[in-house]
Amino acid sequence: MTRENALVTAQWVEDNLDTPGIVLVEVDEDTTAYDKGHIKGAVKLDWSTELQDQVRRDFVNKQQFEELLSGKGIGNDDTVVLYGGNNNWFAAYAYWYFKLYGHQDVKLLDGGRKKWELDSRELTDEVPSRETTSYTAQEQDHSIRAFRDETVEAIGTKNLVDVRSPDEYAGRLLAPAHLPQEMAQRAGHIPTAANVPWSKAANDDGTFKSDDELKQIYSDAGVDWSKDTIAYCRIGERSSHTWFVLHELLGQQNVKNYDGSWTEYGSLVGVPVVLGDEKGEA
Amino acid sequence: MCGAKKGGLSLDGVDVAKEAIIQGQVVRDGEPVGNAYVRLLDRTGEFTAEVPTSATGHFRFFAGEGKWTLRTLAPRVEPVDKLVHASVGDVAEVTIPI
Numbered sequence: 001m002t003r004e005n006a007l008v009t010a011q012w013v014e015d016n017l018d019t020p021g022i023v024l025v026e027v028d029e030d031t032t033a034y035d036k037g038h039i040k041g042a043v044k045l046d047w048s049t050e051l052q053d054q055v056r057r058d059f060v061n062k063q064q065f066e067e068l069l070s071g072k073g074i075g076n077d078d079t080v081v082l083y084g085g086n087n088n089w090f091a092a093y094a095y096w097y098f099k100l101y102g103h104q105d106v107k108l109l110d111g112g113r114k115k116w117e118l119d120s121r122e123l124t125d126e127v128p129s130r131e132t133t134s135y136t137a138q139e140q141d142h143s144i145r146a147f148r149d150e151t152v153e154a155i156g157t158k159n160l161v162d163v164r165s166p167d168e169y170a171g172r173l174l175a176p177a178h179l180p181q182e183m184a185q186r187a188g189h190i191p192t193a194a195n196v197p198w199s200k201a202a203n204d205d206g207t208f209k210s211d212d213e214l215k216q217i218y219s220d221a222g223v224d225w226s227k228d229t230i231a232y233c234r235i236g237e238r239s240s241h242t243w244f245v246l247h248e249l250l251g252q253q254n255v256k257n258y259d260g261s262w263t264e265y266g267s268l269v270g271v272p273v274v275l276g277d278e279k280g281e282a
Numbered sequence: 283m284c285g286a287k288k289g290g291l292s293l294d295g296v297d298v299a300k301e302a303i304i305q306g307q308v309v310r311d312g313e314p315v316g317n318a319y320v321r322l323l324d325r326t327g328e329f330t331a332e333v334p335t336s337a338t339g340h341f342r343f344f345a346g347e348g349k350w351t352l353r354t355l356a357p358r359v360e361p362v363d364k365l366v367h368a369s370v371g372d373v374a375e376v377t378i379p380i
Contacts, residue, residue: 033334086332114334117317120357166328176331199329204321204355 003211006248008081008107010116017041023074023130026113027084027094029237037123039083039116043072043130047090047237051097059259065101065137073130076103083109083116087199087206093240095248096257100145102138108244111206118205144247146230146256148264151190152271156282159229160193161218163242164262168234169195171275174266175234183234184266188273190232191280194221198238201245214245222279228254232261291340293373302368305342306376307335308354314339315380318356325349346370354378 016022017040024042026034034044045051050068053060060068074080080098084091091112098106154160167173171187189195200217201209223229229246231239236259247255265271274280291305308315320341322331325348333341345368354362359380366374
């Protein structure tokens with residue numbers, strides 16, 4: 001995967017608003033943002049109610065995902081262009097999720113909703129009606145999803161990239177300042193994990209930095225490009241942003257997103273945890 | 283100060299005594315800017331949070347004790363930086379002209 005395949009510009013989206021076979025999908029942390037205005041033709045995806053199992057902590061299953069996309073009017077052959085607020089955090093999460101269930105043609109709008117708004121491009125409150133499809137998903141592709149045991153085994157052997165803020169990494173905070181301080185039982189980070197906050201990869205307007213700049217950032221943080229990589233954050237959405245950078249923009253092989261992330265790891269019994277700004281030993 | 287209202291943004295339901303609040307309004311020629319983005323950067327310049335302004339140009343952060351930078355992005359203007367000091371139990375009220 002390369003930048004050209006995975007990312008589209010706001011201008012490209014504007015030029016293709018009426019192109020058949022392209023479906024815009026908005027995914028926001030603030031799930032009411034879409035209702036206040038969205039890009040013409042875009043359908044809404046609610047990450048908290050539609051992409052999460054409402055009983056267990058897990059994703060919706062294959063059949064539920066098929067029903068979801070069919071109901072949204074998204075077909076297997078459609079080009080899905082995802083965008084959202086908060087610098088595309090949840091749009092990147094949905095991108096990874098679509099890939100997890102094997103959708104072939106997915107793209108991210110560079111800069112997301114913010115870039116679109118800063119460009120003074122048009123938003124509408126008109127909700128499109130799309131004909132129901134009969135979507136067929138693939139089994140989950142676990143080559144891009146890490147679970148807890150694999151993450152524990154990766155300590156000292158694979159690249160672990162903690163994309164949370166420095167204060168969360170060091171254990172001074174359990175959640176980003178400004179958001180509710182909740183979830184994990186313990187603060188800190190996984191031993192040997194490099195701290196590369198997701199925001200390092202983005203410009204102020206939410207667009208991604210150049211490939212050369214991105215490579216430099218992760219190299220400086222000690223990422224060994226010859227090794228497999230697992231990215232994590234608190235609940236797996238910011239690390240989807242980093243997974244997108246490493247796997248989709250830079251074309252790095254064997255990059256997984258650990259969606260259990262710190263809310264799971266920081267509540268596990270018996271696993272090693274490091275406090276402070278240093279990576280710690282395996 | 284229960285129910286206190288500062289700068290037009292209601293603090294109803296907010297326990298001000300426990301929070302270090304930074305809030306305010308983005309204005310252009312005295313008029314509120316409802317399509318701006320305000321970024322909260324920590325003392326090292328690290329991104330901490332970002333919110334879009336409301337229809338009335340308002341924003342609010344629950345920050346921590348210390349110095350912060352507010353970086354405001356809006357259509358057709360260069361980003362505007364403003365330093366602000368937040369203290370627990372206080373509301374740092376900021377007007378950002380762009």
